Amino acid sequence: MTERNTLCASRRQHLQWLLGSSLAWAAPWALAQTNASQGRLVLVFLRGAYDGLSALVPHGDADYYRMRPNIAIPAPDGSANTALQLDLQFGLHPALAPLLPLWQQGLLAAIPCAGSPDATRSHFDAQHHWETGIPGNSSASPGWLNTLSGQTQAKAIGVGEANPQILGGPQAVQLVPKGEAATRKGALGDNRTRDAVMRLYSGDDALSQTFRAGAASRTQTADMLTQAPSMDARMDAVMQAANNGAGSVKGLAQDAQHLGTLMRANPQLRLGFLSAGGWDTHANQGAVTGTLANNLGALAEALVVLRREFNRRDDVVLVVSEFGRTSAENGTRGSDHGHGNALWLLGNRVQGGRWHGQWSGLASGNLHEGRDLPVHHDFRAVFAQVLRATQGSSSAQLDALFPGFVWDARLDGVMHRA
Template identity: 60%
Template sequence: MPPSLTRRQCLGAAAAALAPRAFAQATPGARGDGRLIVVFLRGAVDGLSLLVPYTDRDYARLRPSIALPAPDGTDQAALRLDGTFALHPALSNLLPLWQQGVLAAVPAAGSPDPTRSHFDAQYQWETARPGKTSDAPGWLNTLAALGGAPNAVHAVGVGEANPRILAGRESVKLVARGQAASRAGVLDNPRTRAALLAVYGGDDAVSQAFRQGAGSRLQTAEELQREMQAADNGAAPPALLAQDARNLGTLMRQERALRIGFLSAGGWDTHANQGAATGSLANNLRNLAAALVQLRSDFNQPGDVIVVASEFGRTAAENGTRGTDHGHGNAMWLIGQRIAGGRWHGDWSGLAPGNLHEARDVPVHHDFRAVLAQVLRPGFGLTDSQLATVLPGVNWDRRLDGLLRRG
């Protein structure tokens, strides 16, 4: 018979049982052939407009000019998802995905680091190292290094010249747009040049812009520095996101070894004149919805997952210029056949003053790395040590265990 436990030992055991563990499942799932697409919204999208808490009495109080009307069937009102959240009307194209059960959300996710710097927050998100700004590879590059046949390229980024999330020792394919491609020198790589010509060989406006930009290598250091310091960090506006999504689909259909894709869009730093059902944010969201519908049509196999995220959220209350300022927690979207969609997952504590981070922001109840871990573990069959390598410091969040369908 084992010796009796002291009260202190009992409390310690109980705390250990309730605390987040590194990994809840002892063995990974079988390695699948699904693909992961990450869509990163640079500049901090307003999560309270993506996923509208229309039944929260503090929502309209905090946003007298930009709050969306509760669902009532009109074009200006939010679109009901359930008894807690609604969808921005500009995202109406996503409503069928929710109804089909392939779109889900985590409403209070993000980085545990409290920085409100776009540059730092984006870097930390892309390296999966909250609070650290030392040189580190991007987590998608680290993931690509674990994927399949040696000497094969497993990841591709379309749009940006050098996204940090794909930076590292592993070879990746970067299909940059226009002058960005010239700045990065990627046109000097014959393999990448061939991919660029295949994607941007059409008569559409984006293809013409690329071919024109690729012929010029003129840019001053001052111009480049201004781009690096901007919240968009080199990402194109949302108006080009659907075209980038089509290009990504073309590339990844041509090369099945490409299991990881990355897209980004800027233009989400809505400090002024954000708008409600109409306005600048609504226009951007409409473009985002078109891109996500395009991605879903191209990446619809059982193991495919699309993740949509931003570096942090925005303030719960509008500011004096009818916009929102830098916040903390945000909504993450996940799309795929394996996603337990048609519902939101995790904790949501509402917008009451006592529940806000620093009395102003949506809190982070779920580390973004824990959300990603739910997708990566079964989708790529990662062991515990591999998952910890891709997402350093990750703790398994059992509150999210229903995010993916089992079996």
């Protein structure tokens, strides 16, 4: 009995992995899938809902310029202050210029209308859904990267945040918090802190309602931002809450380098997580220059570092955010909480140099609730494509990671076959 108790945890984990991989014994193709490679996966989470319509610029859509008279990125004309043309429909924000060679080399791809099928505009809930892989369910659940670690026997590591939900669960993970996160237990991932913030904004006042609903009304947001200075502290708290424990994007390149160094030193570390806050641009978002442009420039620098560090055959970097932003600018030259968004993939196995999936344009009849990009592709279906190609995840394992997701055959070309 003593020996049995000693080995209980490890045997249970092993049994769970065997059960999750049961299809490997069912058919030869499944065996090939589950024994695929030692590829490394890095997820970069942009907390606060970044504006994909400024990063992946739909310059071929006239409605884009009609809806964003002050914050739209000018159509490509070859100058430094316009979008960098990718094709006749899309371009890159000029601050993302360091990524253009990766696109041209076929290593970088985008899915313009990806996201969660749940339409919440709450940062807390949406981020929880992405990190647990269960849209619409905000109850306690393990993070899907933690579950993937148990399935693949790959170790997971997070750099920057003290306690990201995506890495939470029964599997041991390595966490390397830095800066303010290192001195705070769990940041907003801590239940007491999260509950306190939610109580702070549980009232019926305009700001509390906007915080919970994601600034559904542009006029309401504009009014709040121009009220007395006494509102400033609470508004700053809203922005910080959207970051949910993530540090500034200015430190993301350093975090990326740190992650690469640690994962290179320990081959068992094959699942990595990074995050950056500061993307909740309700006011003074800017266009070619400004707050968002500065953030995108820092993101580009970090992705160049990640490409240098993670360039093996099956290494993939994913860049995601909890939801997008409104298609139209608001009254304070910013954008409010939206729905669908651009998701990025980087790696040798990615069918890069192109965008994938469905794009239906910005005509009002094609928008979610008449204001946001729709979610044409469930984020879990994107992840499933990557995991099947690079981690050898079986159908049973994907179902365990992402309960209720449906395989999206429209994305079958996003990854090169082995």
